[in-house]
Amino acid sequence: MNRLRRARPWLGTLVEISLAADFDTPALLVAVEAAYAAIARVHVAMSVHEPASELSRLNRSAHLAAVPVSADVLTVLRAALSFAEDSAGAFDPVVGGRLTALGLLPACEVTAAPQSTWRDVLIDGDQLRFRQPLRLDFGGIAKGYAVDLAIEQLHAAGIAEAQVNAGGDLRVFGPASQRIALRDPRAPSQWSQIVELDDQALATSAPYYAAGSSPSALIDPRSGSPYAGADSISVIAPTCLAADALTKVALFAAPALLEALLEQHDAQLLIQRCAD
Known part of the structure; x- marks a missing residue:
């Protein structure tokens, strides 16, 4: 199979697409462009940083x-x-x-x-x-949705094998499982665990590279308190939207509710402890 790999800045991160198919390179490029167009559509609509976005409006x-x-x-x-x-x-x-x-x-x-x-x-x-003035923010779910849209585009194009990775929120498909390395929460520049995904998605939430004493962007919505832990929370699920959202649920939800949601979404929780 012919293989292609591209990366572009979208969604506040670097989005990498890797794919393979029995197509020539121009056909693979067409598929990649369709996938990136779907990602761009989400960015344009849902960026809270862009005053002209639909979400800001x-x-x-x-x-x-x-x-x-x-x-x-x-x-x-x-x-x-x-x-x-x-x-x-x-x-x-x-x-x-x-x-x-x-x-x-x-x-x-x-x-x-x-x-x-x-x-x-x-x-x-x-x-x-x-009901009253508020501020929607899709930072905990939009990347996963964009990854899912890109995967749908690649499926529709007849691609045999692919991975779409938006800064660690990723999804794969193909005839064989794909090995994904998880960062070590104690040393984020290093890998600590390998997981295998088989037509699945993976998302991770962790206070990697927190800037000094700045509060974590992972916030308990009910209290406004930043996540005080240092552990890495990853979720494997059938869709990246679900995996993305469930990593935040895992940080703050009651254990019984988390367990029910993981079961409901056919998801698996992986916790990497920062302390031995």
Whole structure:
């Protein structure tokens, strides 16, 4: 099979696509371009750092009146709200207000109400409205969704084997399992464990490379408290969206709720302890 590997900056990280098929190189390049186009679509719609993004527009105006939303944003939002409900708020896409207050997101024109939560987000068909000013942030789920879209594009193009890796949130498919190295939480530049994925996704949350005394960007949405641990939390699941979201659930949810969600999503939890 002919093989191709490309990397581009999207989603606030480097997105790498590796693929193989019985195609010539121009055909592989067409498939890669389709995959990156799907990733770019998510970035343009859901970046909280881009004032012109659809997500930023919603955060500015959805508390004033119902606003139409795109299919991509609606899909991610419905999934995020489901994880929020099932985890009793341990995962919450309305965490953006708390992250802004901590200086972890850029300032916004609208100040989020301090007690706003996922329960303040109302969906009516393809319309979205907020009960009060708040700030949606899809940082805990959008990368996984983008990876899944890219994988769908590669499948549709007839690619036989592929891996899409967005800064550690990744998904693979092909006739054989693929070996993935996990970073050592004690020395993130080194590998500590190898896992094998067979048409599966993997996501990891950990306070790697935290800048000095800066608070972790991993926030308990209910209290606003940053994750104080140093362990690495990885989840293997059928989709990268689920794996991405479940790593945050694993940090903050009650054990019984976490266990139920892992079972519901056919997911596996891997914890790498920082201390022996």
